[in-house]
Amino acid sequence: MIEVTSKIIIRERDLKILTIRASGPGGQNVNKVSTAIQLRYQVSKSTLPEPVKKRVLKNAGRQVTGSGEIIIMAKRYRTREQNLADAINRLKHMIRIALREPKSRSKTKPPRSSDEARLAAKKRRGEVKKGRTNKRDTNEI
Template sequence: MIYVNSNISIDEKEIKLDFIRASGPGGQNVNKVASAVQLRFDVEGSSSLPDKVRARLVLLAGRRITDDGILIIKAERFRTQALNRQDAINRLTGLIREALKEPKIRRKTKPSASSKRRMLDGKRHRSNLKKLRKSAQTTDD
């Protein structure tokens, strides 16, 4: 079991781990060892996640989720399979924890009367300065 928080845990049977060759530098070792991990998690078919969390997770995942609702995480930061496996699982649990947070509802606000007055006073002041400049230019000629 992978524990996300006290309420949500994911059965390891819901996660599929494939070990693949990592890209990038590494010499001959990179061609011989499959140290990168590709984690697949069926978000749409998971019974571990509540509906609201599932919907937010799909939005958070973005391009990492397929049309079938499968989340794919590729971990190749480390040189060993074990560390990459743990990294992929940590990234999955981090995404789910982020999806657990309910977004704050935005409440529309109006500017106060005093802030409107300050804004208009500032505009009036700037306008007067520009008018003074104009009249000074015409007297020079």
């Protein structure tokens, strides 16, 4: 069992852990040993509260599959154990962030001084543009 908080626990049977070969440079260790970890967590079937599930899926972005499964790739370290711990910590972090309810935005009104400054700037700009017009003398026509 993986403890995210004192109230939220992820069962290990809910996680699918695959070991794969890491890509990129690294010589024989990368070519011979499967040290990278692919951790899959089915959020839609998890025991998380419904609002938390929605926030986790929203925050995960492109790590989510169409079926609501989060895929975390961990290949930062040279050993399988360190990569597994890294993947689990990243999943915990993702869930902890989703546990915090976003603050609701309170509407604010811009101060009167900023409105006056904006209108004064518009007035100045209008005067500049008005000064560009051809001023024909009506007596010449």
